[in-house]
Amino acid sequence: MQKQLIGHLKQKILMGSLPAGSLLPSSRVLAEELGVSRNTVVIAYEHLVAEGYVLADRQGTRVISISNVVGYVQNTILEPISLARRLEPFSRIQSQPVSKTLLLPGTPAIDRFPVSSWRRSLIRAIDSSLPHTLGYGIPTGEPVLRDAIATYLSIVRGVHCDGSQVIITEGTQDALNLCVTLLTNPNDIAWVEDPGYRGAKAAFYAGDLQTIPVRVDQEGLTVPPDMWRTHPPKLIYTSPAHQYPTGAVLSVARRLDLIARAMQAGAWLIEDDYDSEFRHNGESITSMQGLVPDAPVLYIGSFSKTMFPALRIGFLVLPRTIIRQAQGALHELLRGGHRLEQLALAHFIESGEFGRHLGRMRRLYRERQRVLRDALMKHFAETQILGGNAGMHLTLKLPPHINDRKIVEDAHTHGIAARALSTFSIAPTEQECGLVIGYGNTHAEDIPDAVNILAQLIQDALTSQ
Amino acid sequence: MQKQLIGHLKQKILMGSLPAGSLLPSSRVLAEELGVSRNTVVIAYEHLVAEGYVLADRQGTRVISISNVVGYVQNTILEPISLARRLEPFSRIQSQPVSKTLLLPGTPAIDRFPVSSWRRSLIRAIDSSLPHTLGYGIPTGEPVLRDAIATYLSIVRGVHCDGSQVIITEGTQDALNLCVTLLTNPNDIAWVEDPGYRGAKAAFYAGDLQTIPVRVDQEGLTVPPDMWRTHPPKLIYTSPAHQYPTGAVLSVARRLDLIARAMQAGAWLIEDDYDSEFRHNGESITSMQGLVPDAPVLYIGSFSKTMFPALRIGFLVLPRTIIRQAQGALHELLRGGHRLEQLALAHFIESGEFGRHLGRMRRLYRERQRVLRDALMKHFAETQILGGNAGMHLTLKLPPHINDRKIVEDAHTHGIAARALSTFSIAPTEQECGLVIGYGNTHAEDIPDAVNILAQLIQDALTSQ
Numbered sequence: 001m002q003k004q005l006i007g008h009l010k011q012k013i014l015m016g017s018l019p020a021g022s023l024l025p026s027s028r029v030l031a032e033e034l035g036v037s038r039n040t041v042v043i044a045y046e047h048l049v050a051e052g053y054v055l056a057d058r059q060g061t062r063v064i065s066i067s068n069v070v071g072y073v074q075n076t077i078l079e080p081i082s083l084a085r086r087l088e089p090f091s092r093i094q095s096q097p098v099s100k101t102l103l104l105p106g107t108p109a110i111d112r113f114p115v116s117s118w119r120r121s122l123i124r125a126i127d128s129s130l131p132h133t134l135g136y137g138i139p140t141g142e143p144v145l146r147d148a149i150a151t152y153l154s155i156v157r158g159v160h161c162d163g164s165q166v167i168i169t170e171g172t173q174d175a176l177n178l179c180v181t182l183l184t185n186p187n188d189i190a191w192v193e194d195p196g197y198r199g200a201k202a203a204f205y206a207g208d209l210q211t212i213p214v215r216v217d218q219e220g221l222t223v224p225p226d227m228w229r230t231h232p233p234k235l236i237y238t239s240p241a242h243q244y245p246t247g248a249v250l251s252v253a254r255r256l257d258l259i260a261r262a263m264q265a266g267a268w269l270i271e272d273d274y275d276s277e278f279r280h281n282g283e284s285i286t287s288m289q290g291l292v293p294d295a296p297v298l299y300i301g302s303f304s305k306t307m308f309p310a311l312r313i314g315f316l317v318l319p320r321t322i323i324r325q326a327q328g329a330l331h332e333l334l335r336g337g338h339r340l341e342q343l344a345l346a347h348f349i350e351s352g353e354f355g356r357h358l359g360r361m362r363r364l365y366r367e368r369q370r371v372l373r374d375a376l377m378k379h380f381a382e383t384q385i386l387g388g389n390a391g392m393h394l395t396l397k398l399p400p401h402i403n404d405r406k407i408v409e410d411a412h413t414h415g416i417a418a419r420a421l422s423t424f425s426i427a428p429t430e431q432e433c434g435l436v437i438g439y440g441n442t443h444a445e446d447i448p449d450a451v452n453i454l455a456q457l458i459q460d461a462l463t464s465q
Numbered sequence: 466m467q468k469q470l471i472g473h474l475k476q477k478i479l480m481g482s483l484p485a486g487s488l489l490p491s492s493r494v495l496a497e498e499l500g501v502s503r504n505t506v507v508i509a510y511e512h513l514v515a516e517g518y519v520l521a522d523r524q525g526t527r528v529i530s531i532s533n534v535v536g537y538v539q540n541t542i543l544e545p546i547s548l549a550r551r552l553e554p555f556s557r558i559q560s561q562p563v564s565k566t567l568l569l570p571g572t573p574a575i576d577r578f579p580v581s582s583w584r585r586s587l588i589r590a591i592d593s594s595l596p597h598t599l600g601y602g603i604p605t606g607e608p609v610l611r612d613a614i615a616t617y618l619s620i621v622r623g624v625h626c627d628g629s630q631v632i633i634t635e636g637t638q639d640a641l642n643l644c645v646t647l648l649t650n651p652n653d654i655a656w657v658e659d660p661g662y663r664g665a666k667a668a669f670y671a672g673d674l675q676t677i678p679v680r681v682d683q684e685g686l687t688v689p690p691d692m693w694r695t696h697p698p699k700l701i702y703t704s705p706a707h708q709y710p711t712g713a714v715l716s717v718a719r720r721l722d723l724i725a726r727a728m729q730a731g732a733w734l735i736e737d738d739y740d741s742e743f744r745h746n747g748e749s750i751t752s753m754q755g756l757v758p759d760a761p762v763l764y765i766g767s768f769s770k771t772m773f774p775a776l777r778i779g780f781l782v783l784p785r786t787i788i789r790q791a792q793g794a795l796h797e798l799l800r801g802g803h804r805l806e807q808l809a810l811a812h813f814i815e816s817g818e819f820g821r822h823l824g825r826m827r828r829l830y831r832e833r834q835r836v837l838r839d840a841l842m843k844h845f846a847e848t849q850i851l852g853g854n855a856g857m858h859l860t861l862k863l864p865p866h867i868n869d870r871k872i873v874e875d876a877h878t879h880g881i882a883a884r885a886l887s888t889f890s891i892a893p894t895e896q897e898c899g900l901v902i903g904y905g906n907t908h909a910e911d912i913p914d915a916v917n918i919l920a921q922l923i924q925d926a927l928t929s930q
Contacts, residue, residue, distance in 0.1 A: 006748060010751070046747065047747050052717045070721060073728065081787060082731070083647060086646070087791060087794040090794035107601075110599040115595045115599075119595075122587070133775055134773035136775065181671055206798060219517065251517025252531060254517070256538065282511060285516055286516070292535065292538045309601040309602075310600060310601065310805070311802065312803055321546050322546060322548070332555045332667045335635070336775070338806075341806075
């Protein structure tokens with residue numbers, strides 16, 4: 001009742017039917033008129049005073065002068081909204097349709113995730129740590145998880161760090177954004193692999209960096225020698241263990257050269273180790289970060305593929321020098337949180353569940369890749385199939401001048417979500433036509449039919465050229 | 466064994482003891498020397514080829530030329546690291562010590578949070594939605610939560626929106642960052658309340674904005690008329706329902722004036738409704754967003770205080786025009802995730818648990834404020850005590866020229882974490898000395914003693930002047 005009365009009076013004041021400067025009826029009179037208690041009116045008037053609609057003066061409760069402003073606001077023609085300039089590149093990007101899922105790259109087999117084990121780890125974290133872990137916690141993340149990650153990275157990837165250098169982030173995207181925030185100024189130059197990961201480009205556009213494509217060949221990133229002089233970088237994004245999407249491994253010669261020149265240039269290398277846990281041929285590739293002590297490498301990773309995408313836990317390993325210098329900034333910029341999930345993950349890792357899960361997934365992805373490769377080789381030459389040393393995708397090169405975007409669009413109508421290789425480059429070459437085909441989320445039995453459909457679409461495209 | 470052999474050979478190559486251009490021993494010879502199987506050596510050599518340490522040629526396996534680069538890298542003197550210029554303001558900020566908790570502002574009573582109910586909501590979400598909710602989900606957040614928030618805001622705060630306008634964020638900080646990313650260019654001007662919320666300043670510094678302080682009086686933000694001309698803003702940060710930290714309510718006259726002038730200037734008002742659920746006097750203050758249709762208001766809020774800080778769920782309500790124009794950008798920049806927590810929260814709200822919890826907390830905070838106010842009035846005049854219409858803190862004004870930072874530092878040694886009012890301003894006035902005293906997280910029985918200690922420290926400071 002009171003709320004309605006307050007709202008009613010406000011409207012009359014805003015609309016001007018209780019004019020500016022006029023006195024409201026006395027509370028007794030209005031209460032009688034409306035058939036409510038006098039107290040109801042008194043409290044309503046007090047509320048109007050609190051919000052500034054009326055003022056109490058000697059004569060009573062007076063309406064202040066605001067209704068003309070309301071009239072102005074309502075009659076003002078709204079200009080078109082100007083969004084930030086940095087969003088310009090995004091206006092050209094089409095959103096991925098979420099309902100198409102067959103052969104979608106970058107997506108793990110979530111139907112094979114050990115839900116019961118994870119549930120146990122979550123409940124264990126809830127029961128053992130509440131209510132303490134409801135609070136803010138350390139901005140850089142739960143120490144037990146940061147330590148577990150440092151240990152894991154050291155053993156499996158040769159990354160040299162301890163838990164204090166590990167920042168827990170909201171997945172890879174947040175780790176990239178943090179690199180930009182900590183180390184670049186607007187208009188600094190950032191190099192990205194071309195073709196390469198679109199999330200890196202998104203982070204660099206969002207950070208107002210000049211984003212320059214650098215070609216990738218079968219040995220990985222290939223930097224023209226004078227580019228260090230003509231486009232001196234501040235950040236260089238790399239996926240050296242398994243280039244996304246071509247699958248190239250960055251040779252140790254190129255790694256060392258990159259490190260040396262980055263040091264000369266005062267640049268930082270971002271090493272994105274996005275799927276190295278799923279190595280299919282031989283031993284893991286050692287990290288670039290661990291290759292030379294004090295190399296200017298920012299190592300990032302994520303549990304989106306090794307655990308599940310919605311977990312949203314990633315990490316950034318910073319050199320000690322940055323941790324020291326950016327201490328205050330990190331505490332102001334980061335907010336921590338998600339402590340139960342972080343504790344659950346730490347337990348999941350330490351209990352061995354994570355390792356067992358990875359083993360099962362490796363075997364699964366290896367098998368699915370075999371099925372995909374076999375299916376592709378019914379229609380295409382082996383030399384057209386790139387990548388596959390690790391991860392959950394293969395890249396199929398197609399003849400030059402083919403419209404891979406059109407093939408992908410047509411494939412969507414069949415529920416197939418493979419991606420066009422040309423869309424991975426800022427500056428695609430004419431030769432750069434192909435499909436990036438994921439197998440992480442597709443059952444082996446569904447792969448051959450889906451490949452047949454793609455092969456047919458490709459054949460149609462070739463004959464119509 | 467293989468891993469060790471690979472590591473051993475790599476080291477020798479990097480150090481130059483297996484010189485560039487030389488041939489590795491044949492696999493048979495090395496296997497005999499080391500007493501391992503020939504297969505072990507063969508696979509090790511294949512790995513070295515894969516990483517580019519060696520090349521297989523007609524004569525055997527040859528070491529490539531890289532060791533001179535290693536020498537260079539190891540002998541290069543590292544320059545001091547230059548961090549991003551935007552971090553400069555953060556170097557002056559001291560981190561809050563986490564162990565001091567009495568009277569800490571901005572922190573809810575986490576020991577009173579209904580852990581069992583939340584546990585039930587979480588488990589319900591786990592059991593009813595996995596494995597589907599392990600996947601990426603919608604970047605802007607779970608629809609059921611976005612709808613629940615839209616409904617709640619409409620009823621309780623008069624915010625006009627539907628679920629499609631609600632973006633789920635990582636708390637308030639992420640919501641502020643998103644406003645900056647979507648709507649500003651580097652060097653644009655942002656106004657902040659002075660004294661005001663440091664998180665807003667952090668977001669604006671991080672976004673390369675010129676951050677300009679605007680004074681706050683008892684009616685809220687007070688903008689000098691020519692400031693719209695001399696410092697035309699793109700963003701204006703406000704906490705209009707309960708200014709943080711002074712507690713002022715922004716009068717409706719000032720709200721309408723702000724809205725009208727913001728429209729003229731093409732500026733956006735950020736309305737941070739950080740603690741309005743805990744209103745202690747009378748009805749909720751209606752939102753600025755709902756005051757006038759199509760007002761240029763970005764409404765942000767968070768569940769950090771109404772639920773618990775580690776939950777890290779906040780929201781940003783965008784006008785429809787922005788949602789439409791920024792569609793592509795939102796899908797590229799946001800990654801969604803945390804779906805179980807979002808579903809659990811939606812259930813917690815819809816089941817009525819959230820409303821019941823808020824009711825209990827309101828009563829708790831009202832009582833604690835009473836105890837704090839009584840304790841303060843033993844030592845100070847009522848006119849020195851600001852705020853208290855809502856929330857979990859009071860602000861105690863102290864005489865001019867007192868060093869409130871020193872008082873706060875001394876209070877830390879007693880485990881008291883009240884904050885110095887002068888630290889809330891970019892440009893504090895000499896009169897702006899005081900303490901911001903939280904009662905959300907402090908038991909009523911601990912409040913009087915803590916206040917006595919503060920009173921003593923203040924008395925000491927006054928007598929030593």
